[in-house]
Amino acid sequence: SYEVTQPPSVSVSPGQTASITCSGDKLGDKYACWYQVKPGQSPVLVIYQDIQRPSGIPERFSGSKSGNTATLTISGTQAMDEADYYCQVWDSGTVVFGGGTKLTVL
């Protein structure tokens, strides 16, 4: 079955840029999206179709893709951005989530 890989954790200082990667075989041929999950809350879609930002999501959240790696970038990271982030792709009629990345804002 298809798999995508994320780093378990990323740390960033407030105001700096955080980057979270998501890699998978032939990911370049698929769309990736990203969800933010805070403790005790439901997931929130922050990026879809690699680079699109839903309405209501701050501009500091952006997505990109190069080859088989998708990247979620948070510019000017704020304390409120501390959360778990999951990438997700659609493969052969099923949804595949990455293992999640814990973003710590130090």
Place this chain on the structure above:
Amino acid sequence: QVQLVGSGGGVVQSGRSLRLSCAVSGFTFSNYGMHWVRQAPGKGLEWVAVTSYDGSNKNYVDSVKGRFTISRDNSKNTLYLQMNSLRAEDTAVYYCAKDDGTGGTSFMDVWGKGTTVTVSS
């Protein structure tokens, strides 16, 4: 306002059954595919199942195939997940989510609050 309200969770013994419901409002339910996603304690998100807008196409993660059934009643704006032969590893918070993908992609733009299922041995 778009709302998805999950219900039906609880504590159940291993081997028993449970049915989750997700009541939807604020959008035309019959136009969209829907998903169930779960998160076990201390673990990541795991996709469980998807149904197409009309219920004609369904798919499941391998670990629940043959035990879980996703269904929908478009006349009642409600999504269901029938869970049979429950196991301890099914213990999780279960979320229903609206699909907003088109042709070649799928992503979930709206999520419900989640309902907790605990399977005791």
